[in-house]
Amino acid sequence: MPIDTYQKVILPLLGAAGVLVVWAIVSATLAPDLPSPLRTWQESRRYILDPFFKDGEMNQGMGRLAFYSLVRVGKGFALALAIGTPIGFLLGLSRRFHQSFDPIVQFMRPISPLAWLPLGLVIFQKSEPAAIFTIALCAMWPTVINTAVGVRSISQDYLNVGRVLKLSRTTTLRRIVIPATLPYVFTGYRLSLGLAWLVIVASEMLTGTPGVGGFLWQEYNSLVYSHIILSVLTIGAIGFVLDRLMGLVEARVRIS
Amino acid sequence: MAYLEVRGLRKSYRARGGVTPVLGGVDLTLDEGEFVAVVGYSGSGKTTLVSLIAGLVTPDAGEIRLDGAPVTEPGPERGIVFQQYSLLPWLSVRSNVALAVDAVNPTLPASARRRLTDELIALVNLTPAAWKRPRELSGGMRQRVAVARGLAMQPKLLLMDEPFSALDALTRATLQDELLRIWGERRTTVMLITNDVDEAILLADRIYPMTPGPNAVLGPAIEVGLPRPRPRRHMSLEPAYQKARQALVEFLRGRSRLASTAGHPREPRPRAPIQ
Numbered sequence: 001m002p003i004d005t006y007q008k009v010i011l012p013l014l015g016a017a018g019v020l021v022v023w024a025i026v027s028a029t030l031a032p033d034l035p036s037p038l039r040t041w042q043e044s045r046r047y048i049l050d051p052f053f054k055d056g057e058m059n060q061g062m063g064r065l066a067f068y069s070l071v072r073v074g075k076g077f078a079l080a081l082a083i084g085t086p087i088g089f090l091l092g093l094s095r096r097f098h099q100s101f102d103p104i105v106q107f108m109r110p111i112s113p114l115a116w117l118p119l120g121l122v123i124f125q126k127s128e129p130a131a132i133f134t135i136a137l138c139a140m141w142p143t144v145i146n147t148a149v150g151v152r153s154i155s156q157d158y159l160n161v162g163r164v165l166k167l168s169r170t171t172t173l174r175r176i177v178i179p180a181t182l183p184y185v186f187t188g189y190r191l192s193l194g195l196a197w198l199v200i201v202a203s204e205m206l207t208g209t210p211g212v213g214g215f216l217w218q219e220y221n222s223l224v225y226s227h228i229i230l231s232v233l234t235i236g237a238i239g240f241v242l243d244r245l246m247g248l249v250e251a252r253v254r255i256s
Numbered sequence: 257m258a259y260l261e262v263r264g265l266r267k268s269y270r271a272r273g274g275v276t277p278v279l280g281g282v283d284l285t286l287d288e289g290e291f292v293a294v295v296g297y298s299g300s301g302k303t304t305l306v307s308l309i310a311g312l313v314t315p316d317a318g319e320i321r322l323d324g325a326p327v328t329e330p331g332p333e334r335g336i337v338f339q340q341y342s343l344l345p346w347l348s349v350r351s352n353v354a355l356a357v358d359a360v361n362p363t364l365p366a367s368a369r370r371r372l373t374d375e376l377i378a379l380v381n382l383t384p385a386a387w388k389r390p391r392e393l394s395g396g397m398r399q400r401v402a403v404a405r406g407l408a409m410q411p412k413l414l415l416m417d418e419p420f421s422a423l424d425a426l427t428r429a430t431l432q433d434e435l436l437r438i439w440g441e442r443r444t445t446v447m448l449i450t451n452d453v454d455e456a457i458l459l460a461d462r463i464y465p466m467t468p469g470p471n472a473v474l475g476p477a478i479e480v481g482l483p484r485p486r487p488r489r490h491m492s493l494e495p496a497y498q499k500a501r502q503a504l505v506e507f508l509r510g511r512s513r514l515a516s517t518a519g520h521p522r523e524p525r526p527r528a529p530i531q
């Protein structure tokens with residue numbers, strides 16, 4: 001067997017099997033309410049094998065629920081980038097802007113989505129815009145901070161080229177500052193997307209909107225515990241795929 | 257008054273560890289169309305001198321005038337080939353050169369600017385690699401791009417900071433010959449920084465030796481009495497070559513011995529000329 005398949009396929013499968021065994025043992029001994037792997041699969045099969053069925057607002061295939069969540073995350077993430085990228089550039093470019101707003105950034109960064117969401121509901125009166133507001137507000141910080149750091153770590157050598165050529169401010173920004181910062185910006189985007197996905201679940205749980213997180217909370221209230229596990233696994237899988245996709249984009253930017 | 261006049265130039269760098277006095281009163285003149293070299297040991301302050309003339313760094317004291325006008329800020333009329341090349345890695349060879357062409361000729365129509373760019377790339381023999389990124393180039397090719405960009409600034413004075421010192425001996429010889437050819441065609445006023453005595457003699461009309469720092473100064477200029485064009489072969493046997501070399505090495509060694517008694521040991525490293 002080639003060593004590569006061993007390391008990349010066999011070992012991860014062994015790890016997953018190990019987790020399944022522990023899960024089965026725990027559900028059989030310590031936590032009788034926790035559904036076993038087999039029961040989880042039996043009760044969740046339809047949601048995975050027929051991912052787009054719709055029996056009601058909250059009873060839909062995982063494909064549909066994930067789609068709702070992804071659309072919401074997409075909107076919040078786009079808003080986070082649209083606000084966060086320019087703020088990051090301003091923080092990096094202008095000393096005065098940095099002195100004025102860096103303390104606020106450091107202050108807002110650690111605030112949990114759970115704290116923003118009620119405020120969003122107060123401001124927007126509807127759960128959908130409140131959720132997007134929360135996602136954007138929580139997810140934008142890695143973009144802000146990475147962009148600012150990227151601008152400030154541009155090599156003086158590149159800036160000197162612009163100075164000798166007497167490039168205008170806009171040309172310097174377009175031809176030197178932005179391209180030099182791009183790898184940092186995209187690292188920020190990847191981290192922001194991860195955060196946005198973390199926040200979506202919390203905000204759906206709190207607002208009860210249809211989506212993976214909303215489904216999870218409803219099934220908890222209906223005592224269908226196997227569907228909680230189904231939701232958790234779906235959230236993990238989608239988060240993993242999103243991170244990998246953004247990783248590919250990031251790698252492309254880094255090379256050029 | 258000379259084309260480039262540098263008078264009493266002083267520069268120290270202040271850092272947390274204290275003050276490093278780098279240049280201690282540098283005097284230098286260049287005539288229009290002249291090729292002058294500055295030779296000195298590593299760390300003596302050559303890049304600092306170039307940055308001052310380029311206007312990238314402000315002097316503590318002294319004066320720089322080019323064509324009568326005092327130098328206060330950077331500008332393309334003092335074109336520069338950086339020691340570490342400083343090519344923009346996200347731009348192709350062509351775009352790196354075009355950036356300078358476009359910056360210096362904003363009123364020219366786009367087609368004329370394109371033609372200028374193509375000419376410069378052809379001049380440094382990079383036409384086949386014009387669409388490559390800097391990271392896909394060899395060291396010698398990167399060096400050529402840097403020269404093309406320096407020339408693209410259509411400078412009154414071209415500052416070249418150790419342009420060949422990062423290259424292997426064979427490539428260096430090829431590029432020295434190319435530089436001689438280009439200079440023969442364009443007659444740009446050039447100030448070449450180097451740590452290689454033989455390179456200075458091969459290329460320059462006059463050579464300023466620089467004392468090892470701190471507080472480096474330039475010694476009296478040494479005229480290279482060799483006729484042009486200068487064939488590389490047998491040149492080291494010419495009496496004029498021997499004379500210039502001896503004068504330079506003597507000055508540099510003497511100064512380095514003085515410096516070493518002052519607690520700054522430095523050994524000269526003479527290099528055999530490439531035949």
Ligand SMILES: Nc1ncnc2c1ncn2[C@@H]1O[C@H](COP(=O)(O)OP(=O)(O)OP(=O)(O)O)[C@@H](O)[C@H]1O
Pocket residue numbers: 269270271276278296297298299300301302303304305339418451469
């Ligand atoms: N930005 C800076 N801040 C502080 N010290 C500096 C700075 N730039 C250069 N120096 C110091 O000034 C001295 C001269 O440096 P410089 O780069 O001018 O030397 P150089 O002759 O160009 O050397 P090399 O041949 O190795 O390129 C060195 O001691 C260096 O440590």
Ligand SMILES: [Mg+2]
Pocket residue numbers: 302303304339417418
């Ligand atoms: Mg140097």
